[in-house]
Amino acid sequence: MNTVKILVLPLLVTLLLSSVCLSVTVSSSKPRVEVHEHTDAVLACEFKTEKDQNPRIEWKKKGKGVTFVYFNHKFTGSYAGRAKIEGATLTIHSVTQKDSGEYRCEVTASEDHVTLGEATVNLDVLVPPHVPACEVPSSVFVGSGLELLCKDKLSVPPATYRWYKDNKALTASADTPYHVDTNKGTLEFKSVSKTDAGMYRCESSNSVGAPKSCVAQQLKVIEYPLNMTILIAGGAGFLVLILLCCVCVCVCRRRGCCKKDKKTKSTKSYNPPPPPPPPPARNLKHYKQTQSFMV
Incomplete structure (x- = not known):
């Protein structure tokens, strides 16, 4: 019993002190x-x-x-x-x-x-959607890759995006030739065809307010003209020709076919330099003997 009192007493003192020292x-x-x-x-x-x-x-x-x-x-x-x-x-x-x-x-x-x-x-x-900025090129060639961009930087929480073609929502699947990223706002084509031409617009939305859409923009899909095809083919052929020439030169150098013969004499004839001119003769007077002297 005394042991219990000893244990309870400090607890009571702590409780009393804590009640007094409220903060x-x-x-x-x-x-x-x-x-x-x-x-x-x-x-x-x-x-x-x-x-x-x-x-x-x-x-x-x-x-x-x-x-x-x-x-x-x-x-x-x-x-x-x-x-x-x-x-x-x-x-x-x-x-x-x-x-x-x-x-x-x-x-x-x-x-x-x-x-x-x-x-x-x-x-x-929280900020409702704003009109997004849409990037749609006016024209693109058949068979080329294409990415359309859409971004609303002001909405909170961040907006999600949906693309429309000719006022019809685009929903990507395994069979569609395009991919839509609803979080980034991109519409991607790996290879554009003539049927992809049309009016494109993007819509941003979040849980705060009504969706907002950019103005629809026309996308034209055109084929490469004949002269352009010829030009591309000619350029490719020219590059192949240059490549083949470079390969031939490299092979020739490795085999030693292109080395110069050091023993080959020059075709130019050698002309020795002219001899130096003789020194000028002294101006001596010639005397003619007219008489002989005898001793």
Whole structure:
């Protein structure tokens, strides 16, 4: 019995101390909020304090860094003039996609045993589909590959796509000559035929608003003209001829057929240089003997 009392007594003391040392508590009844663009977003924040009846309330938004939304009893930045606070609950009017993100409600009770409490609320601003940007070429040759592009960068959640030809929805299957990617918005043909010509348009849609479509564009499928075919065939033949010449030259060099004979004399005749001119003769006077002298 004494042992039981010894074990129970510390537990009672702990409970009494914990009840005395209550701290500020902060929570949110709706930690994730989804609202349509240009409507009001209510970010709920509830708190309880131990003693402090006038705690300090702050709201911050987490992005690349942490920025203040509500600080020192006033709103900052783009929130000034379009937000209000009741208790600790924050309301943002006419939200846009830029307002999406993670918000943190912080309550500081300086008189409580634990002075700081916080709660996080994630805001997602939903954007209905916008008119997608469609890329459809005006013409394409028979037998060539083709990819039509469609993209709506503004809708949230991301849009899915559907392609139409002559106002009829295209549904890909194993038998169809094309492939449709509903998430990327591409319509791909591996080899275009004459029957693929027509008016093409793309439609984007999501769960927020009505689908939006781009203006239909005409796709013409044309055959290669005869002169173009001849030109392509001639160019291909010319390339084959050049390739064969290169192969022949390489084979000839490997076999030594193209090496020059070093012993072959030059066909040009060799003319030796002319001899140097003789030195100029001295200007000597010739004397004629007229008499002989005898001793």
